[in-house]
Amino acid sequence: MTNVYISIDMEGVAGIATMDQVVRGGHGYPRSQRLMTAEANAAIEGAFAAGADRVLVNDSHGTMDNLLHDELDPRARLIFGTPKLDCMAEGISAEHDVALFLGYHAAAGSPGVLAHTYSSHFYEVRLNGAIVSEAEVNALQAAAVGVPIGLLTGDDVICGVAGKAFPGVRTVAVKIAHGHTSADSLSPAEARRLIGEAAAETVRSAGELRPLDLPDVLELEIDMPTTPAAELGELVPGVRRIADKTLAATFATPREVLGCVTTCYHLAADAMITRMALYGRPTR
Template identity: 50%
Template sequence: MRVYISIDMEGIAGVTTADQAYRGGHNYPRAQQLITAEANAAIAGAFDGGATEVLINDAHGTMDNLLPDELDERATLLLGRPKPQCMMQGLESGHDVAMLLGYHPAANEPGIFSHTLSECFARYLINGETASEADVAILQAAALGVPVGLVTGDDQICQWVEKRYPGIATASVKQSVGQLSAVNLHPRRACELIRTTAGDTVRRLGAFQVPPVPERLHLQVTLQQPAHTEIVAMIPGVRRLDRLTVEADLATPDDLVALTTVMWELTP
């Protein structure tokens, strides 16, 4: 039983401010401990449920946030960026289930740290609908035939996933109050919840379905700055719609993620 985990930081219990979530902040080292603890809870839960192999991909920011020497040694850790599959790097068709930990709401939506892949993106739409990082990840997993069984984070992303993908389990570890504030579960309680739900996810593997992948992927991104739009519009295949918005048509989810990654790297 092969389990894949993608872990972000903004949806981790106890992480609510930029000072915590991003490298260089005074409280960032403590956030590294919190994200590692939730990672360990999910890993332990996966093995409780019958996993024989767990790969965890550090998917936040610089993608080297987890503390390797404090991570459950039964898991394999993927660190660093850039990565071709970005937040879902390492996922293969041979994985039995994927879990998304520490995720957060989409750009232009309510909830803590709401953004999609880059804070330079004011809006991020796939086929005309607002997409969160969870939506992108689920799309990538679907293209490989792998079901996503669990999403954890704040109440807003959990409600988003429950509405769009009714079969996926969720675990809310904090209730959003604003963009940079939330009512948090105690970290130990959050880890207990994640371990339990991760274990249940692996045990319920047959209950999860893979959503269909659209034949057409139309990406529309509204950026924060005109200069960023000008730069992104130079990428082959990208069309500028107005002062701040660009669009492109992509053949596969990996193509969509690759283009998004280039846009992200060009607009720091």
């Protein structure tokens, strides 16, 4: 029996490059929901065509309820909504043979389309001294339960990172980054064709893949946007402030990292909202 796990974000989907397209309420958001759902369906179809028995999809963008349920391939199960203990890796388990990361984007501070790491309120996130994207953190959570990453789709920047970071991974670059909110994109139809083919190939070769090696210790550092945000983050048990706007913590498991990151990005957002309400602008 082959069980497939899919984590799907929105910024790395073909035809998407602007904030208006990825924020609920934006003029382009409803179209992006359809594009995202169609790429999920392409991967689901490819997985089942290659012999998958079960496919679990985790909606991993923003409020995590973006996929159009009534248009999603009915053979797949869907996890949606927030909060989730494992965030973008919610639901992955030792029962899965391979994970597919769809619609992913590059890390904060990189030249990728709509690049950020979990939150636009973070300037940079590092693990054991290296800048990481959401893909690397989620891949570590997959590794914690023994699941390899078999496919990643997104822009050329994150695909280049994945090709070096994940052993044996296939990548589909559906667009080339021209800037933070500009891209040279494949047509959605062509992107879906390539994703379906890659998903099928990934499922067929799942037994040849291996998960990431887990480090014994995970040293997390987050550069927060403002001093007040860092002050709030310092209140989280186990978190220390090592510079004016930089938080650090030491963990043994990827799940602890995900929990800290999730807490800190909510605190950063709350700090920004509070300062805007009090002073009409964020403070440094």
